[in-house]
Amino acid sequence: MSARRVVLIGYGAIAADIVAALRAAREPGYALAVLLRPGSSSAGRVPEGVAALSGLDEVATFAPDLVIEAAGHGAVRESVPGCLALGLPVLISSIGALHDETFFAALVATARDGGGRLLLASGALGGLDYVRAVRHAKQLELRYQSRKPPAAWSGELRALGHDPAALSRPVTLFSGTAREAAALYPQNLNVAAALALAGPGFEATGVDVVCDPAATGNTHVVTVSSEFGTMALEIANQPSPTNPKSSWIVAQAILAAVDQHFSPVVMM
Numbered sequence: 001m002s003a004r005r006v007v008l009i010g011y012g013a014i015a016a017d018i019v020a021a022l023r024a025a026r027e028p029g030y031a032l033a034v035l036l037r038p039g040s041s042s043a044g045r046v047p048e049g050v051a052a053l054s055g056l057d058e059v060a061t062f063a064p065d066l067v068i069e070a071a072g073h074g075a076v077r078e079s080v081p082g083c084l085a086l087g088l089p090v091l092i093s094s095i096g097a098l099h100d101e102t103f104f105a106a107l108v109a110t111a112r113d114g115g116g117r118l119l120l121a122s123g124a125l126g127g128l129d130y131v132r133a134v135r136h137a138k139q140l141e142l143r144y145q146s147r148k149p150p151a152a153w154s155g156e157l158r159a160l161g162h163d164p165a166a167l168s169r170p171v172t173l174f175s176g177t178a179r180e181a182a183a184l185y186p187q188n189l190n191v192a193a194a195l196a197l198a199g200p201g202f203e204a205t206g207v208d209v210v211c212d213p214a215a216t217g218n219t220h221v222v223t224v225s226s227e228f229g230t231m232a233l234e235i236a237n238q239p240s241p242t243n244p245k246s247s248w249i250v251a252q253a254i255l256a257a258v259d260q261h262f263s264p265v266v267m268m
C-alpha cells in the first residue's frame, strides 16, 4: 500500500504536532507537504522530508488524499475554496470562519461542483455526535459556556473597566446567540461555531463567555435538553505548550479525524 498523501495549510503549533505524529506513523505511512504563504517565517522550521508548497497549483501537483487546515480563519478564506474546487477533501479546524453564511454557502457549492468535501474537525470539543443526533428535536435547548482565565480576555476586561489582574469573581463578558458571538469574537469561537453547525444553527445556539479568576485552563461547558433527554458536558483543556492560545488536544482531535478518514471502520 502506498503512503497516504496529506497537505497541511500552515505550519504553526497545531500543524507541527500533527506533522510530528504523522511522520512517526507506521505502514503505510504518510507523504507530507505544507502550504505556506510567500515569505512565511515557518519555512525554516518545516522538517526535512516534508515538502513546502507555495500555491494551489503545487497542491494539485502533490495530489493529496486529504488537506488539513490548522492556520486560522484567513487561511480558510484564502486556500480552502481552491482546494475544494480541485475536488479534494479538506478538514478544517478554523470552523468559526463558517459563521459568514454567504461564504459558507459558496464553499458548499464549490465542494458540490468540484467533487470536494468539507470536513469539520471536533477540535477542542467533544459530544458533537450527541448534538447532531438531537439537532431536529422539537424542544431542543442548547447552550455553550466558554470559561477562561482573565489573561485570555484582558483587552475585553479592561474595556469594561475591570483590572484583569485584580478580578475576584467571574465576569460574564457575553451572553447571546452563537450568531452574535461569532460576529463579536470571530477568532475565538471555533467551538461555538462547531456546536451551532452540528446542532440547530447559529441563531438557536446559546453562548456565554465567562472570565473566571479561578479557571486554570480553557473550559467548555455544553448543556443540552430536549424531549430525548439531557446532556451536560464539561471539558477542561490544557493549553498547547507551543501556543497557549490553542488547546493541546486540538492536534490529537485532528489526528483522530485523519485516522477515521483513512480507516475502513468509521465511528459516526
Ligand SMILES: NC(=O)c1ccc[n+]([C@@H]2O[C@H](COP(=O)([O-])OP(=O)(O)OC[C@H]3O[C@@H](n4cnc5c(N)ncnc54)[C@H](O)[C@@H]3O)[C@@H](O)[C@H]2O)c1
Pocket: 009, 010, 011, 012, 013, 014, 015, 035, 036, 037, 040, 042, 070, 071, 072, 073, 074, 075, 076, 078, 079, 093, 094, 095, 121, 122, 123, 124, 125, 190, 191, 240, 243, 245, 246, 247, 250
Ligand atoms: N476547532 C477548534 O477547537 C480549534 C482550537 C484551536 C485552534 N483552532 C484553529 O487552529 C488555528 C491554528 O492554531 P495554532 O495554535 O496552530 O496557531 P499558530 O498561530 O501557532 O499557527 C498558525 C500558523 O498558520 C500560518 N498561517 C496563517 N494564515 C495562513 C494562510 N493563509 N496560509 C498558510 N498559513 C497561514 C501562520 O503563519 C502560523 O504559522 C487557529 O487559528 C484556530 O482558528 C481551532
